[in-house]
Amino acid sequence: MSVVVTSNISQLEEQLTPQIGGNTIGFVPTMGALHEGHLSLVREAQKENAIVVVSIFVNPTQFNDPKDLERYPRTLEKDVNLLDTLGGEIIVFAPAVEDIYPEGTEAEPMDVGAVAKVMEGKHRPGHFEGVMQVVRRLFEIVKPGRAYFGEKDFQQLAVIQEMVKRYHLGVEIVRCPIYREPDGLAMSSRNTLLSPEERAIAPKIYQALEKSQSLSREKSVAEIIQWVTQEIEQEEALKVEYFEIVDRDTLEAISSWDEVEHVQGCITVFDGIIRLIDNIPYR
Ligand code: AMP
Numbered sequence: 140m141s142v143v144v145t146s147n148i149s150q151l152e153e154q155l156t157p158q159i160g161g162n163t164i165g166f167v168p169t170m171g172a173l174h175e176g177h178l179s180l181v182r183e184a185q186k187e188n189a190i191v192v193v194s195i196f197v198n199p200t201q202f203n204d205p206k207d208l209e210r211y212p213r214t215l216e217k218d219v220n221l222l223d224t225l226g227g228e229i230i231v232f233a234p235a236v237e238d239i240y241p242e243g244t245e246a247e248p249m250d251v252g253a254v255a256k257v258m259e260g261k262h263r264p265g266h267f268e269g270v271m272q273v274v275r276r277l278f279e280i281v282k283p284g285r286a287y288f289g290e291k292d293f294q295q296l297a298v299i300q301e302m303v304k305r306y307h308l309g310v311e312i313v314r315c316p317i318y319r320e321p322d323g324l325a326m327s328s329r330n331t332l333l334s335p336e337e338r339a340i341a342p343k344i345y346q347a348l349e350k351s352q353s354l355s356r357e358k359s360v361a362e363i364i365q366w367v368t369q370e371i372e373q374e375e376a377l378k379v380e381y382f383e384i385v386d387r388d389t390l391e392a393i394s395s396w397d398e399v400e401h402v403q404g405c406i407t408v409f410d411g412i413i414r415l416i417d418n419i420p421y422r
Contacts, residue, residue, distance in 0.1 A: 142223045144215075144231045147238050148280055154230050155190065155281075162189035163284030166310075168277050171195035171233075172212035172328035173221050176318035180287040183315055185227050192281050193222060194232040200244050201269030207413075212331055232281065239276055246272045251301040254390050258383055258405055259294050259416075267298050274299055278310055285311045289318070291325050293405055293418040297390055317418075319345065329413045337410050340374045344408050347371050348419040351404070355421050360384050360394055363404070363421075371408060380407040380414065384421065396422060 145151045155164070165188030167180045173195075184191045195218055202208035215233055222229050236244075248268060254260075255267040278286070288296050300312050318326050323345035324338075333341060347370040351363050358366065368379045383392050387401035396402060402422040408415045 141227060142219050142229045142231055144219055144233055146233050146235065148234070151192075151230070151232050151280065155192075158190050164188060164190045164192055164281060166277070166281050166283030166286045167191070167193045168274060168286065168288075169193060169195055170197045170211065170328065171218050172214050172331065173218040174318075174326045174328065174330075176289060176291060176326035178221065178225060179318045180289060180315045181222065181225060181229065183313065184285070184287050185225065185229075187313075188285060190230070191227070192230045192232055192283065194234075194277055194281070196232075196234055196239060196273070196277075198239070198269060198273040199236060200240075200246075200272055201266050203263045203265050210332060212328055232277075239273065239280075244272075249275070249302060249306065251298055251305060254294065254297040254301050257294075257385075257390050257392070258381060259407065262380055262407065267295070270295060271298065271302050275302065275306070275308065278308055283310055285313050287313045287315055289315050290418070291317045291327070292416070293403060294390060297388070323349065325415075325417045327415070329415075332413055333410070334412075337376065337412065340376060341410065341415055343371055343374050343377065344406065344415055344417050345419075348404060348406065348417060352419060352421060355396065360396060367404070367406070371406075376410055378409045378411075380409050382406040387420070 145154055165184030167184050169177050181193055197211050249271050260267055296314055303310055303312055322342040324342045347367050351367050355363050364382055367382055371377050371379055384404050385392050386399040387403045393399055403418055403420055405418040
């Protein structure tokens with residue numbers, strides 16, 4: 140089998156040491172329950188690195204809702220089989236909580252400024268602190284040259300890039316595009332938790348975002364925010380938690396299209412069970 144599973148740090152080091160030489164390690168951090176979106180990141184890593192490590196770790200410190208942590212899907216065997224279909228050597232690092240946090244989960248807070256405070260930062264207190272804590276720790280363990288993150292979690296990418304810059308972590312961050320279901324819904328591990336009825340209406344989010352891209356030529360920023368919100372909330376079960384139109388780099392909300400060069404719309408919709416996140420470029 141070309142996929143090797145390691146469950147603790149010393150096993151991982153044993154796997155990596157003979158291979159490293161002058162090779163760079165491409166690293167894809169995940170929480171498992173893998174889908175095509177994750178695989179697209181792994182494929183990218185395989186193209187650019189001799190060694191690929193995929194971590195599968197449901198990080199407790201980034202969950203602000205204990206119920207969300209409890210029901211988060213865990214499917215290690217299936218994940219390994221899926222990775223095996225890609226071919227090539229892949230090292231799966233699937234540690235226990237004690238391996239990642241041997242001294243407990245308390246951590247020195249890291250400050251990356253406004254990018255971590257807006258949008259998800261406001262709605263999920265402590266979430267990005269947990270994300271930064273685990274990604275920094277995983278970088279220490281895996282020592283990658285490059286790490287791959289999906290634009291599906293648009294704000295997470297901005298937070299990680301700022302963390303790498305401010306704390307001189309020396310890892311190249313590679314952005315990978317959002318991978319979608321044929322009906323437009325952004326792939327997510329949590330989608331498996333949707334009932335058939337919820338799954339049927341979830342594509343409404345991307346449909347509204349996509350339509351708003353062309354409408355943005357004739358409507359103002361405020362009008363687009365209102366239009367997208369109304370369009371999605373026509374489905375009674377969907378509630379827009381926030382929809383912000385922001386500068387792609389600083390994530391600061393803008394009020395007119397020509398204020399900045401790159402404009403992104405970022406949305407989170409609550410469907411009564413899970414939060415569905417998505418985003419779209421406007422300029
Ligand atoms: P997760 O397992 O949800 O923590 O995601 C692990 C990585 O996969 C993150 O960098 C995500 O942004 C990325 N990812 C998850 N879903 C998608 C998707 N649909 N398209 C592209 N990347 C994704």
